[in-house]
Amino acid sequence: MSMMDFSGVDFTGLANLNIGDLRDSQGRYPMDPGYNPAPATSEGSVYAGGTPKNIFDESAPYVESKPTGPILDAWGRDPSNSNYGVDLDAPDREKKNIRQRDARAFIESELASYGIDPSLKTYLYSLITEDQVDLSNADALYGAMRNQPEFIKRFSANQVRAKNKLPELDPASYIALEESYLRTLQSNGMPSDFYDQPSDFTTFIENNISNADLQIRIKDGYRAVKEADPEVMRQLTELYNVNEGELAAFYLDPIKTAQILVSKTSAAKIAAQAKGRANIQLSTGLAESLVARNITEAEAEKGFGEIGKLGELTTQLSGEAALTQEQIIGQGLGYDTTAELELEKRKRRRLGEFAGGGGFARTQGETSGATRLSVGTAE
Numbered sequence: 001m002s003m004m005d006f007s008g009v010d011f012t013g014l015a016n017l018n019i020g021d022l023r024d025s026q027g028r029y030p031m032d033p034g035y036n037p038a039p040a041t042s043e044g045s046v047y048a049g050g051t052p053k054n055i056f057d058e059s060a061p062y063v064e065s066k067p068t069g070p071i072l073d074a075w076g077r078d079p080s081n082s083n084y085g086v087d088l089d090a091p092d093r094e095k096k097n098i099r100q101r102d103a104r105a106f107i108e109s110e111l112a113s114y115g116i117d118p119s120l121k122t123y124l125y126s127l128i129t130e131d132q133v134d135l136s137n138a139d140a141l142y143g144a145m146r147n148q149p150e151f152i153k154r155f156s157a158n159q160v161r162a163k164n165k166l167p168e169l170d171p172a173s174y175i176a177l178e179e180s181y182l183r184t185l186q187s188n189g190m191p192s193d194f195y196d197q198p199s200d201f202t203t204f205i206e207n208n209i210s211n212a213d214l215q216i217r218i219k220d221g222y223r224a225v226k227e228a229d230p231e232v233m234r235q236l237t238e239l240y241n242v243n244e245g246e247l248a249a250f251y252l253d254p255i256k257t258a259q260i261l262v263s264k265t266s267a268a269k270i271a272a273q274a275k276g277r278a279n280i281q282l283s284t285g286l287a288e289s290l291v292a293r294n295i296t297e298a299e300a301e302k303g304f305g306e307i308g309k310l311g312e313l314t315t316q317l318s319g320e321a322a323l324t325q326e327q328i329i330g331q332g333l334g335y336d337t338t339a340e341l342e343l344e345k346r347k348r349r350r351l352g353e354f355a356g357g358g359g360f361a362r363t364q365g366e367t368s369g370a371t372r373l374s375v376g377t378a379e
Contacts, residue, residue: 110141114171115198117150142170154198157205166208177205184211188218189245190252221248231276235268239284266291270300274329277304286326295333307332313346320346 070078107124111117124144127133133140145151152159158168169177178201185195195201204214225233225247236247250264267287274280274287282290290300307314307328316322321342330336331343 114154114175116145116154120145120148120150123148156199157202160206161208164206164208169205174205177201180211181209181214184214185218188215189243190218190249191242191246194246194249217252218248221250221252224248229269229272231272232265232268235271235275235287236264238281239268239271239287240264263288263291266297269297270295273297273300273304277301278308278332280304280307280325280329286329290329290333293333293335299333303329303333310343313343313350317346320349 070080072078104121104125107121107128108118111121124133124141127144133144155169155171155174158174162168178198181201181204182195186192203209209217222244225244233247236242267284267290270290271282271287274282295303310328310332314323314328323339323342327336327339328343331340334340
């Protein structure tokens with residue numbers, strides 16, 4: 001056996017080496033023939049036989065410790081789990097989708113039944129889907145709507161009722177009252193298109209009109225028709241082709257019908273004067289044009305009275321300028337000076353012909369003594 005060459009080795013520290021430093025954690029010498037160390041408790045890498053790394057036998061094979069527990073994927077999920085890959089949030093999402101669909105359908109149905117502008121739908125939908133309003137809570141939904149412009153416009157009578165110290169009507173009561181008004185009007189022969197919009201009933205609701213009050217107003221409307229000037233009523237029918245129920249409706253709601261009533265009744269009154277004073281049946285357009293000129297019933301009575309006295313001056317003879325009915329009426333009511341001048345020329349010409357024994361004069365009746373002239377009637 002050759003001797004080992006220890007040249008170059010520094011043994012300076014051996015003088016201070018304590019043999020006890022070579023004992024293991026249990027006080028045994030690893031160089032003893034019967035040395036059998038206890039299994040290592042280190043969680044780190046160990047050599048075969050459980051000898052800790054870097055302890056004596058560096059020729060022993062290296063054994064890597066194995067991790068305990070399941071191996072997780074990059075998202076921290078356990079592939080061995082029975083629910084691995086299952087979307088556990090899907091049921092909740094589906095419930096939310098159903099709730100949103102139900103909310104949208106409910107809102108559309110409610111707004112349609114109330115007759116509210118559908119632009120309110122987006123606002124209510126966001127409140128419900130964000131769980132700010134419970135879909136099943138009617139009071140909460142009503143509270144969310146009541147201060148919105150679309151809601152206020154639809155149930156506008158409530159604003160006036162509040163000022164008049166009257167209780168506010170909820171949508172169901174408000175609509176029920178509108179429907180009861182409509183049934184009462186229809187059963188009394190009121191025109192179907194006269195009260196066919198929610199706004200038509202606003203005045204009734206503002207003033208807290210009951211169905212009994214409405215019935216009385218309808219009877220008063222019919223009474224006004226019965227007691228009115230028959231010729232005015234006949235002219236209303238002639239000019240506007242209305243029946244008795246429609247005429248009564250004119251008197252039913254002074255606020256709603258004020259413009260219609262005043263305009264059409266004024267036209268009928270002027271037409272009645274034209275018929276009675278000058279035997280002229282005015283057209284609807286001509287009667288309304290006289291109203292537009294602010295011709296009063298008194299002015300019409302006087303003017304058509306003068307026209308009635310014109311007699312055959314209104315009839316065109318050879319050599320005379322033609323005048324329309326409207327021109328003749330215009331001169332009689334004082335707004336057509338051109339026609340007035342033409343009639344004056346006719347009058348002077350015909351009087352001159354009569355004075356000279358011309359052919360314009362003729363005698364009517366053999367014993368009456370009344371001479372009929374082309375300018376009128378002379379006694």
